[in-house]
Amino acid sequence: xxxxxxxxRAEKALGAFRLDAEFEAAPKGVTALFGASGAGKSTVLxxxxxxxxxxxxxxxxxxxxxxxxxxGIDLPMERRAIGxxxxxxxxxxxxxxxxxxxxxxxxxxxxxxxxxxxxxxxVLGVEALLERRPRDLSGGERQRVSMGRxxxxxxxxxxxxxxxxALDALRKSEILPFLERLKATFDLPxxxxxxxxxxxxxxxxxxxxxxxxKVVAQGPLAAVLARPDLPLxxxxxxxxSALEAVVASHDPARGLTHLRVGDAELLTxxxxxxxxxxxxxxVLARDVLIAVExxxxxxxxxxxxxxxxxxxxxxxxxxxASLALSGAPDAVVLSAVTRDAVEALSLAPGLxxxxxxxxxxxxxxxxxxxxxxxxx
Amino acid sequence: MNGDAxxxxxxxxxxxxxxxxxxxxxxxxxxxxxxxxxxxxALMLVxxxxxxxxxxNAAAHAPLVLPPVVVGYLLLLAFGVNGPIGRLLDxxxxxxxxxxxxxxxxxxxxAFPLMVRAVALSLDAVDPKLEEAARSLGAGGLDRFCSITLxxxxxxxxxxxxxxxxxxxxxxxxxxxxxxxxxxQTQTLPLxxxxxxxxxxxxxxxxxxxxxxxxxxxxxLFASEIVARRAGRWIGR
Numbered sequence: 001x002x003x004x005x006x007x008x009r010a011e012k013a014l015g016a017f018r019l020d021a022e023f024e025a026a027p028k029g030v031t032a033l034f035g036a037s038g039a040g041k042s043t044v045l046x047x048x049x050x051x052x053x054x055x056x057x058x059x060x061x062x063x064x065x066x067x068x069x070x071x072g073i074d075l076p077m078e079r080r081a082i083g084x085x086x087x088x089x090x091x092x093x094x095x096x097x098x099x100x101x102x103x104x105x106x107x108x109x110x111x112x113x114x115x116x117x118x119x120x121x122x123v124l125g126v127e128a129l130l131e132r133r134p135r136d137l138s139g140g141e142r143q144r145v146s147m148g149r150x151x152x153x154x155x156x157x158x159x160x161x162x163x164x165x166a167l168d169a170l171r172k173s174e175i176l177p178f179l180e181r182l183k184a185t186f187d188l189p190x191x192x193x194x195x196x197x198x199x200x201x202x203x204x205x206x207x208x209x210x211x212x213x214k215v216v217a218q219g220p221l222a223a224v225l226a227r228p229d230l231p232l233x234x235x236x237x238x239x240x241s242a243l244e245a246v247v248a249s250h251d252p253a254r255g256l257t258h259l260r261v262g263d264a265e266l267l268t269x270x271x272x273x274x275x276x277x278x279x280x281x282x283v284l285a286r287d288v289l290i291a292v293e294x295x296x297x298x299x300x301x302x303x304x305x306x307x308x309x310x311x312x313x314x315x316x317x318x319x320x321a322s323l324a325l326s327g328a329p330d331a332v333v334l335s336a337v338t339r340d341a342v343e344a345l346s347l348a349p350g351l352x353x354x355x356x357x358x359x360x361x362x363x364x365x366x367x368x369x370x371x372x373x374x375x376x
Numbered sequence: 377m378n379g380d381a382x383x384x385x386x387x388x389x390x391x392x393x394x395x396x397x398x399x400x401x402x403x404x405x406x407x408x409x410x411x412x413x414x415x416x417x418a419l420m421l422v423x424x425x426x427x428x429x430x431x432x433n434a435a436a437h438a439p440l441v442l443p444p445v446v447v448g449y450l451l452l453l454a455f456g457v458n459g460p461i462g463r464l465l466d467x468x469x470x471x472x473x474x475x476x477x478x479x480x481x482x483x484x485x486x487a488f489p490l491m492v493r494a495v496a497l498s499l500d501a502v503d504p505k506l507e508e509a510a511r512s513l514g515a516g517g518l519d520r521f522c523s524i525t526l527x528x529x530x531x532x533x534x535x536x537x538x539x540x541x542x543x544x545x546x547x548x549x550x551x552x553x554x555x556x557x558x559x560x561q562t563q564t565l566p567l568x569x570x571x572x573x574x575x576x577x578x579x580x581x582x583x584x585x586x587x588x589x590x591x592x593x594x595x596x597l598f599a600s601e602i603v604a605r606r607a608g609r610w611i612g613r
Contacts, residue, residue: 107514
């Protein structure tokens, strides 16, 4: 990726833990830093924000060095122009919501004003809260104000450190639409730290997977999800593949929407999106069956011609099959099958098969979005 | 005051009235000068990482454990006309010994550790994460202190002011040693009570002044309660 907004190369020894991370974030959209707790995600975030000084490396934002060990550059946090949304909202308790929102705005003088308080308040739905004090807000409201406050400091990059992890499931689903609006409305790169697979699949455009202080994979979401060699992703019981699709047509009579993935077609329950809109379809590996002959008389509506790209045994005894769709060879659908099935059907790489997709989750579909499809 | 005996008993003599005003003046001035220094000292003790921090800590708290007379004597050695600091001040035309400013100095030094402790407690309670958030929003060091740290420790600073003021009103040993007992100049309420008790017919005067001290202390206590509650609400507790 030559036009990265953020490039990070950071090494840091913290006791027995060693961070040695190198990755890039795109100028637009959400780059998710994903990994188990202790993988070093928050350490990376702290280094980017300027709260932690790496031993070696270089961190640059839009070509400007924030940190460069060799050149002796270490810009203080307050001059990095990076908005930071914390796990705990960290609103200033002695200030009203409006004053909290203005805090960063007032200190952004000299920088081009890109977003105003009205716009941010509208997108995040906090207009009615402006006169309140933080203690009178719910957890979800606090986190929305905190996002607004960070946005209004006119940052060149927004850092989000597990902003949903302190909220219960209900509040999470309440705040996610706001995050999606934020991402769609404001034109700035977002680095989003999470250990939630559900948030990754819903929000991320680009995925950086961390494990043991190292970056083990990075790239566009669909490409990284399709990698069967990453236990962190492929080993999950809710391992999933993402398909970048376009809304082809609506069929209100049958309550269906047709999606196109390359030349392949997918049916989903009616979507509230215009024709031509790009959507992300999520398919769980355990919801995909493999048939070696074209199946008939199935209730599943999505039966796609595919070819087995590879078979990878998983730790739980099942086998993860990567299926390249015949209509869209770049699109990979994962399928979890038993070892017994592999032997009985003589499944092998290169074999032409049919992928029977039991369910497709698309955000905006009635009755269950991406999140409800996943275990966490 | 028409000669009624009871009235005579309750009315203050001009000297006693002067003692009240002297006390208030000494206390207010000591707090006005001492509080900012106490905030600075507390900030260094709570947030500072520098060599000599424990020395500063010990020095700030010494008046708490030293006999007040010893503190007064040490002040005399340092700020007396022949003392190293006193001589310099004398050349600048400032005299502290036996003056009301000197009484403020002595009372302020004695009240200093109490003020430092009160401020330090509330500074310690300010979440450094909030300061980090302010920093990420572009606030520099002084800006952070003024916009986040200080307002959030306001209850402690106000408590320090009231505790310090009350302690100054009550200070005896250091004041009488350093500033002496000059009516209208350095004679604060406790010194006036002491003087009254020294004279054979001063019992009534001592009683009046003691009652007055009691009343002032009660008002200060009451005020501190109200202020602390208000300030607590204001900072969103």
